[in-house]
Amino acid sequence: MHKLMMLPGSRLVQHAAIALAIWVALTRLNQSVDPLLSYYLALVGMYATAMFGMTILVGLSGQVSLGNGALMAVGGYAFALTSLNWKTVPILGLPWNAVWSVVFAGIFGILVGLVIGGLAARLKGPYLAGLTLGVAVGVPAIANRFPGLFGGENGLMLTVPYPQGGYDASAVDTGPADTGADAIPTEAPDLPTEQAPIGGESLAPSDLLTVDDLGGAVSSAAPSVAPSDLITPDDLMGATGAPIASMPAEPSALASAGTDLGSTASGGVDAGSVDVSAVGGLILEQWQATLSITMACIMGFVALNLVRSRQGRTWQAVRDDSIAAAVSGINPSRSKVSAFVVSSLFAALAGAVFAQLLTYVGPGAYGLGLSLSLLVGIVLGGRASLLGAIIGAVLLVWLPVVVDRLSADRGWPEPVTNNAPNLLYGLLVVLVVLLAPGGITGTIRQSLAPVLRRRD
Amino acid sequence: MLTVSELSVSYGAVRALANVSLTVPPGEVTAVIGANGAGKSTLMRTLAGLVRPAAGSATLDGQPITGRKAEDIVRMGLALVPEGRSTIPDLTVEENLRLGGLWRNRSDRAASQAEVFDLFPILGQRRHLRADTLSGGERQQLAIGRALMAKPRCLLLDEPSLGLAPLIVTQILELVSGLARNSGLAVLLVEQNAVTALRVATTGIVLNLGEIVQTGPAADIASDEQLRHAYLGY
Amino acid sequence: MTTFIDYLLGGVSSGAIIALMALAIVLIWRSTRVVNFAQVGQAMFTTYVALTVRDATGNWIIALLAAIAAGAVLGLVVHWLVIRPVKRVDTSGAIIATFGVLISLQALAGMLWGGDTRGYAPPVSNDGIQLAGRIWPFSWYDVLVIGVTIALVIGLTLLFTRTNIGLAMRASAFNPEVARLSGVRVSRSLAYGWILAGMVGAIAGVLVAPTSQVSPNSFDILLVFAFTAAVIGGLDSLVGAVTFGIGTGLVISLVSGYSDSSNAPVVALVLLALNLLLKPDGVFGHHHSRAV
Numbered sequence: 008m009h010k011l012m013m014l015p016g017s018r019l020v021q022h023a024a025i026a027l028a029i030w031v032a033l034t035r036l037n038q039s040v041d042p043l044l045s046y047y048l049a050l051v052g053m054y055a056t057a058m059f060g061m062t063i064l065v066g067l068s069g070q071v072s073l074g075n076g077a078l079m080a081v082g083g084y085a086f087a088l089t090s091l092n093w094k095t096v097p098i099l100g101l102p103w104n105a106v107w108s109v110v111f112a113g114i115f116g117i118l119v120g121l122v123i124g125g126l127a128a129r130l131k132g133p134y135l136a137g138l139t140l141g142v143a144v145g146v147p148a149i150a151n152r153f154p155g156l157f158g159g160e161n162g163l164m165l166t167v168p169y170p171q172g173g174y175d176a177s178a179v180d181t182g183p184a185d186t187g188a189d190a191i192p193t194e195a196p197d198l199p200t201e202q203a204p205i206g207g208e209s210l211a212p213s214d215l216l217t218v219d220d221l222g223g224a225v226s227s228a229a230p231s232v233a234p235s236d237l238i239t240p241d242d243l244m245g246a247t248g249a250p251i252a253s254m255p256a257e258p259s260a261l262a263s264a265g266t267d268l269g270s271t272a273s274g275g276v277d278a279g280s281v282d283v284s285a286v287g288g289l290i291l292e293q294w295q296a297t298l299s300i301t302m303a304c305i306m307g308f309v310a311l312n313l314v315r316s317r318q319g320r321t322w323q324a325v326r327d328d329s330i331a332a333a334v335s336g337i338n339p340s341r342s343k344v345s346a347f348v349v350s351s352l353f354a355a356l357a358g359a360v361f362a363q364l365l366t367y368v369g370p371g372a373y374g375l376g377l378s379l380s381l382l383v384g385i386v387l388g389g390r391a392s393l394l395g396a397i398i399g400a401v402l403l404v405w406l407p408v409v410v411d412r413l414s415a416d417r418g419w420p421e422p423v424t425n426n427a428p429n430l431l432y433g434l435l436v437v438l439v440v441l442l443a444p445g446g447i448t449g450t451i452r453q454s455l456a457p458v459l460r461r462r463d
Numbered sequence: 464m465l466t467v468s469e470l471s472v473s474y475g476a477v478r479a480l481a482n483v484s485l486t487v488p489p490g491e492v493t494a495v496i497g498a499n500g501a502g503k504s505t506l507m508r509t510l511a512g513l514v515r516p517a518a519g520s521a522t523l524d525g526q527p528i529t530g531r532k533a534e535d536i537v538r539m540g541l542a543l544v545p546e547g548r549s550t551i552p553d554l555t556v557e558e559n560l561r562l563g564g565l566w567r568n569r570s571d572r573a574a575s576q577a578e579v580f581d582l583f584p585i586l587g588q589r590r591h592l593r594a595d596t597l598s599g600g601e602r603q604q605l606a607i608g609r610a611l612m613a614k615p616r617c618l619l620l621d622e623p624s625l626g627l628a629p630l631i632v633t634q635i636l637e638l639v640s641g642l643a644r645n646s647g648l649a650v651l652l653v654e655q656n657a658v659t660a661l662r663v664a665t666t667g668i669v670l671n672l673g674e675i676v677q678t679g680p681a682a683d684i685a686s687d688e689q690l691r692h693a694y695l696g697y
Numbered sequence: 698m699t700t701f702i703d704y705l706l707g708g709v710s711s712g713a714i715i716a717l718m719a720l721a722i723v724l725i726w727r728s729t730r731v732v733n734f735a736q737v738g739q740a741m742f743t744t745y746v747a748l749t750v751r752d753a754t755g756n757w758i759i760a761l762l763a764a765i766a767a768g769a770v771l772g773l774v775v776h777w778l779v780i781r782p783v784k785r786v787d788t789s790g791a792i793i794a795t796f797g798v799l800i801s802l803q804a805l806a807g808m809l810w811g812g813d814t815r816g817y818a819p820p821v822s823n824d825g826i827q828l829a830g831r832i833w834p835f836s837w838y839d840v841l842v843i844g845v846t847i848a849l850v851i852g853l854t855l856l857f858t859r860t861n862i863g864l865a866m867r868a869s870a871f872n873p874e875v876a877r878l879s880g881v882r883v884s885r886s887l888a889y890g891w892i893l894a895g896m897v898g899a900i901a902g903v904l905v906a907p908t909s910q911v912s913p914n915s916f917d918i919l920l921v922f923a924f925t926a927a928v929i930g931g932l933d934s935l936v937g938a939v940t941f942g943i944g945t946g947l948v949i950s951l952v953s954g955y956s957d958s959s960n961a962p963v964v965a966l967v968l969l970a971l972n973l974l975l976k977p978d979g980v981f982g983h984h985h986s987r988a989v
């Protein structure tokens with residue numbers, strides 16, 4: 008990672024500013040107290056995090072992988088198991104908190120990524136795609152194999168880590184006088200521990216906080232409290248019993264919302280149908296969105312630095328011509344493995360966020376469909392562009408919503424409604440590959456290129 | 464008779480052939496010689512329909528062949544033996560030959576195959592072996608045999624000498640020029656190895672950087688020392 | 698020992714189906730140098746066609762023929778509309794496009810036939826045959842499956858070795874340029890490969906339907922098994938695809954028998970990973986490196 012250090016400081020500041028600006032804007036959007044919107048934001052953040060990794064793996068490094076959904080499962084299960092089972096951090100002996108679960112999700116992601124990436128680096132094209140396809144199908148099946156540990160087909164239920172007391176509608180109005188906020192100064196977690204890869208950068212959550220003058224308690228308290236209180240299942244049960252119950256009520260419905268491609272068969276998938284009003288506090292979704300957005304912004308910052316570092320150019324050099332790259336002193340297989348590992352880290356962290364959103368981990372949620380979703384998103388948005396990853400993430404969430412709305416207006420039969428988004432995705436993927444291999448961002452860039460050149 | 468007029472070919476910005484005109488009369492061998500990168504293979508591949516020309520035309524007995532597909536041109540009677548022993552190693556000798564005239568009816572094919580075995584008896588002996596078990600010389604014979612299976616009126620040979628012992632090359636070329644004389648086949652032979660090529664050819668053409676710099680009786684070209692020094696490098 | 702033999706016997710017919718699917722993948726790889734990840738999607742779709750025809754006619758054979766016809770058309774359509782144009786662009790694109798086709802077909806099937814799992818009654822009994830005082834884990838349906846598979850393999854072998862079309866297809870696969878110079882219409886040969894693969898896949902789909910049920914996603918796992926078998930067999934080799942298709946079926950049957958059927962995908966993954974690690978060119982593969 009020493010290569011990253013070579014990024015000029017001004018670049019880092021610039022990237023941090025971009026990430027921060029996006030974070031602030033999304034946080035503001037998240038304040039609208041529309042649970043549906045927040046839920047969509049949360050999904051977008053989750054997809055974007057995973058797809059930043061896909062940008063690096065598929066786009067820059069040129070390895071078409073279908074395994075990233077399974078790597079998300081690794082992160083999700085690591086997150087769930089560590090937070091459910093461990094009371095202290097092994098070896099260090101520190102008291103457990105949810106940040107550690109995120110860290111461990113990342114570590115497991117990296118480890119599994121090393122194994123698969125090590126295998127994959129020797130393979131090209133269809134062999135790689137086929138192996139990762141096997142991973143996508145095989146890894147979730149492991150959950151079934153060890154039902155005692157992984158909960159089998161039913162998966163594991165999680166409780167949503169709530170900052171105590173702060174999350175009902177009134178809290179939004181009453182401001183920062185909630186217990187959750189107390190935690191900020193003392194327990195402010197050292198989030199950068201899991202950002203080791205970006206070396207030397209100093210964007211801690213507390214920095215984010217100080218900039219945040221949006222005023223609302225939720226917005227300011229959330230990002231800082233989030234990591235510290237993430238999961239302490241025991242006191243969570245007591246503290247926020249009622250709201251939590253709402254989410255696990257329909258984990259399967261939500262799971263299929265997130266993995267549309269895997270569930271052509273499933274019934275109506277509609278996030279809106281989760282009856283939040285019955286719970287009293289709408290804020291659960293806002294809280295989840297905050298976590299997801301924060302993760303996406305941090306990892307987006309990491310990805311931006313990686314993409315624009317020398318490592319980013321190395322990946323592209325190997326993709327374009329591995330022999331020429333080798334001649335110029337690059338180790339092609341090391342470059343490929345590193346892309347795999349980095350994308351695994353992204354996938355695992357996204358998987359941890361996903362577990363949060365579903366308050367559940369299970370093989371069904373992380374199936375082949377999820378992997379395919381990530382591929383669809385990255386191809387539509389633009390394979391080699393981080394902005395493309397974001398656009399792809401938005402498309403993955405937004406298209407089903409549009410279809411739902413159309414269907415409600417036009418009275419489509421249920422099988423049509425359920426499958427229309429996937430049919431669109433499939434056809435769009437084919438069309439994009441045929442007509443606009445650069446995806447949305449690539450095509451826009453291409454059509455703008457003459458204009459920009461003229462200006463020079 | 465193959466007639467080429469004003470043929471030009473470009474690979475992107477690289478011009479590989481510029482205004483090449485020549486004729487290949489039946490019953491004799493016409494040799495095109497030139498150094499590496501002179502555009503010899505480009506000429507052959509363009510005539511065979513594998514490369515699209517930028518300008519110019521070629522006709523075979525008056526019928527235009529430029530702009531047609533390779534698979535149609537061979538059916539019209541112009542067959543190419545491309546550079547580098549173009550057999551299919553996974554197929555047997557007999558299958559390679561059958562491939563050469565796949566569109567023809569069974570009895571025509573059988574007749575052509577008999578002619579090929581007459582010309583190259585070794586192929587008859589090895590007919591059931593996979594092509595990758597053949598020696599280099601045998602494989603070149605098979606490649607020529609495959610092209611002859613199309614019963615062409617014009618045969619293009621791209622550097623048959625590549626990687627073969629001079630004696631074998633001479634033998635093969637003698638057979639081909641004999642075939643030309645006896646059956647009225649028009650042969651266009653491309654060679655870097657000018658001496659061997661000009662020995663069997665009636666007419667010689669010198670190609671340099673995509674342009675024809677000299678055309679004349681093969682014997683004259685072979686004895687033109689200036690030409691040799693300037694373009695053939697020996 | 699008897700259980701071991703029982704498990705082996707139980708794996709033969711599922712192995713035969715994996716072999717057919719692997720054959721379809723190999724047929725396309727040989728002709729076009731593309732792994733068609735949509736192959737099981739096509740098979741799933743044509744199996745729904747068969748289901749519909751069977752509901753209408755009550756005849757297993759007519760339904761099978763309908764599936765074969767649909768498979769041929771679908772193979773041709775995918776090749777002409779998607780693969781042929783994509784191949785000129787890039788290889789990653791071709792892989793991605795086949796997944797696009799898979800997603801589309803699964804969604805379309807869900808739209809047309811609903812997402813519920815449907816059964817597919819076998820034409821002959823699927824119960825164990827009673828012989829020599831015991832019930833064997835082998836049914837008349839298994840006999841049918843194996844018989845069809847053997848007939849197909851023989852038919853394909855004859856097609857490739859004895860007919861002009863077969864020779865043209867092989868030549869087009871091995872060396873398209875020499876094939877063109879020999880007057881072969883290469884793009885037509887490639888299309889034949891896709892048609893043939895579509896038909897073989899359709900047969901595999903109809904044969905597997907009684908044991909696996911039919912739903913838009915129910916063949917996904919078959920894709921993994923078939924790809925595993927095809928790769929271990931070298932991707933280029935019809936013999937390899939059949940051998941390792943059956944082999945994969947046997948291994949999966951043994952593992953499922955001695956432990957649990959949920960292990961099957963993991964076993965396939967391990968087989969695939971081991972093979973790719975130890976023998977990057979497959980067992981039967983030669984000449985062609987994996988750098989395609």
Ligand SMILES: Nc1ncnc2c1ncn2[C@@H]1O[C@H](COP(=O)(O)OP(=O)(O)OP(=O)(O)O)[C@@H](O)[C@H]1O
Pocket residue numbers: 474477478479497498499500501502503504505506546655
């Ligand atoms: N496919 C191609 N793309 C771009 N340039 C090409 C291509 N094929 C040939 N060239 C270029 O065109 C020129 C002529 O090449 P050609 O192969 O026709 O030469 P040649 O006379 O056959 O050489 P040799 O004796 O080495 O076979 C060369 O400069 C070569 O680099």
Ligand SMILES: [Mg+2]
Pocket residue numbers: 503504505546622
């Ligand atoms: Mg040449």
